[in-house]
Amino acid sequence: MIQKILGATVIEGEDRLDADVDFVYASDLMSDVLAFGKPNSALLTGLATQQAVISAHMAEFKGVVFIRGKRPKDGAEKFARENNLVMLTTDLDMYDACVKIDSIDGKSGSGAQRGAILPKREDILLNQEFHVEGSDFAKAGMASTQVKSMLKKIGVDPKLVRRVAISTFEGEMNVVMHAVRATIFLVITPKFIEVIIDDEGKGIPDVALAMESGFTTATEEMRAMGFGSGMGLPNIKKNTDEVNVTSEIGIGTRVWMKFLVNDHNADEGEEN
Amino acid sequence: MTTEEVISKLGLNSLSKFEHREVVGVFVSDMLSDVMAGAKSGNLWVTVQTHKSIIPAANLVDVSAVIITGGKKVPQETIDLATQHDIAILVTELPTFELVGKLYALGVVTQ
Numbered sequence: 001m002i003q004k005i006l007g008a009t010v011i012e013g014e015d016r017l018d019a020d021v022d023f024v025y026a027s028d029l030m031s032d033v034l035a036f037g038k039p040n041s042a043l044l045t046g047l048a049t050q051q052a053v054i055s056a057h058m059a060e061f062k063g064v065v066f067i068r069g070k071r072p073k074d075g076a077e078k079f080a081r082e083n084n085l086v087m088l089t090t091d092l093d094m095y096d097a098c099v100k101i102d103s104i105d106g107k108s109g110s111g112a113q114r115g116a117i118l119p120k121r122e123d124i125l126l127n128q129e130f131h132v133e134g135s136d137f138a139k140a141g142m143a144s145t146q147v148k149s150m151l152k153k154i155g156v157d158p159k160l161v162r163r164v165a166i167s168t169f170e171g172e173m174n175v176v177m178h179a180v181r182a183t184i185f186l187v188i189t190p191k192f193i194e195v196i197i198d199d200e201g202k203g204i205p206d207v208a209l210a211m212e213s214g215f216t217t218a219t220e221e222m223r224a225m226g227f228g229s230g231m232g233l234p235n236i237k238k239n240t241d242e243v244n245v246t247s248e249i250g251i252g253t254r255v256w257m258k259f260l261v262n263d264h265n266a267d268e269g270e271e272n
Numbered sequence: 273m274t275t276e277e278v279i280s281k282l283g284l285n286s287l288s289k290f291e292h293r294e295v296v297g298v299f300v301s302d303m304l305s306d307v308m309a310g311a312k313s314g315n316l317w318v319t320v321q322t323h324k325s326i327i328p329a330a331n332l333v334d335v336s337a338v339i340i341t342g343g344k345k346v347p348q349e350t351i352d353l354a355t356q357h358d359i360a361i362l363v364t365e366l367p368t369f370e371l372v373g374k375l376y377a378l379g380v381v382t383q
Contacts, residue, residue: 138349141328145357148332165332166308173304173325226321231305238309 002042005100006090008065012077013086019062024101026094028127030055037061042086044097046127050076057083067094095125126154126188132175134201137225140176143184144169147195154188156261163239164193164259170232171197171255177222178202179252192241193259204247211237211245273380275337275360278316282374284339284362287346288354295336298380300372304329311335316380318368322346327353336360341368 039060048070063086130143148165179201218228242258296314337360
C-alpha cells in the first residue's frame with residue numbers, strides 16, 4: 001500500500017510488500033524513533049544509513065522508506081533482508097510523502113519531533129541537515145550557500161533569504177574558526193524558519209561577552225583572511241527575530257535562530 | 273551603470289565567467305563580517321582578500337562584482353568557485369584608495 005501510494009522503488013523485501021502497517025513514523029532522529037515509534041510502523045526518513053534500518057528493527061517496525069530517492073550505501077540492505085524488513089525509496093520529499101500517506105487513511109503516527117524545538121511534522125515544509133568541519137577554511141561558507149539556494153528555490157522572500165543566509169554564514173564561520181565540527185539544522189515552516197547550529201568544540205566561556213560587537217578570540221591568521229572581526233554573533237542578532245546561544249565549556253555551543261515569515265516589521269536586515 | 277561599463281571605464285581584468293549586471297553603489301572592506309553586515313545587493317565589493325571564502329560571502333550578500341585591488345594574485349580555486357556561482361571577479365593593479373577614487377569620479381558612490 002505504502003509502496004503504491006508513494007510510487008516508491010523497492011530496495012529490499014519485494015515478497016513482504018503486503019505486510020500490514022499500522023502507523024507511519026517520520027523522523028530523521030533515530031533516538032526519537034526508538035523513544036516514540038510504535039510497533040508495526042513504517043519509518044519515513046532521510047537518514048540513508050544502516051543505522052536507520054537498525055533503529056526501525058529495534059522499534060519493531062515493518063519497514064523503512066527513504067525519501068528524496070536516497071539509498072543507503074552501507075550494509076543496510078543485508079540487515080533488512082536478515083531481519084525481514086521492507087526497504088523502499090521514494091523520490092518525494094518528507095513533506096509530500098507524509099501528505100500522501102496521510103491521505104490514505106489518516107492513521108499516521110505521532111509526528112517527528114526533535115526534542116522540543118521542532119514544530120509538528122505536518123507543518124514542516126523542509127527539514128535539512130548540513131555538516132560543517134572545523135578549521136576547513138576551504139569549504140567555509142558552502143553550507144550557507146546551500147541554505148540560500150534552497151530558500152531561493154522554494155520562493156522565500158529575498159529579504160528573508162538574505163537575513164537567513166547572512167546569519168547562517170556567520171554561524172558557519174564561527175564553527176570553522178572555533179569548533180571541531182557542527183551540524184546545521186534548517187527547518188522551514190509556513191510561519192517561520194529555524195536554523196540551529198549545534199557544534200562540538202571548546203564552548204564559549206562568556207556568551208554575553210561574545211555577543212558584544214568587536215569581541216573576538218580569532219587568531220592573527222584568521223584575521224588576516226578577513227575573519228574574526230568580532231561581528232559574527234552581533235550580525236546574527238541583528239538579522240534574526242529571535243536568537244539563543246547556549247554553550248558548555250569543553251562540549252560545544254548551540255546557536256538557535258528563528259526568522260518569522262511575513263513579518264515585515266522585523267525586517268532589520270538592511271536592503272536596498 | 274553595469275559591470276560591463278565599470279570594467280571598460282576602469283580597465284579592469286575579469287577572471288571569472290559571469291553575466292553582466294547592474295551596479296548599485298560600492299562597499300569597501302576586507303573583513304567578511306563587515307561585508308555581511310554592510311554590503312547591499314548590487315554593490316561592487318572592493319577588497320584585497322583573495323581566498324575562496326570571499327565567494328560564499330559575495331554570493332550571500334549578492335554583490336554585483338568583487339574587485340580585487342593591488343594586483344593581487346587570485347587563486348584558481350577562488351576563480352573556479354566564482355564562475356560556478358556566476359560571480360564577477362575583477363582585478364586591478366591599482367591600490368584600493370586609487371580605485372575607489374576612480375569609482376567616485378564615475379559617480380559610483382556608497383548608497
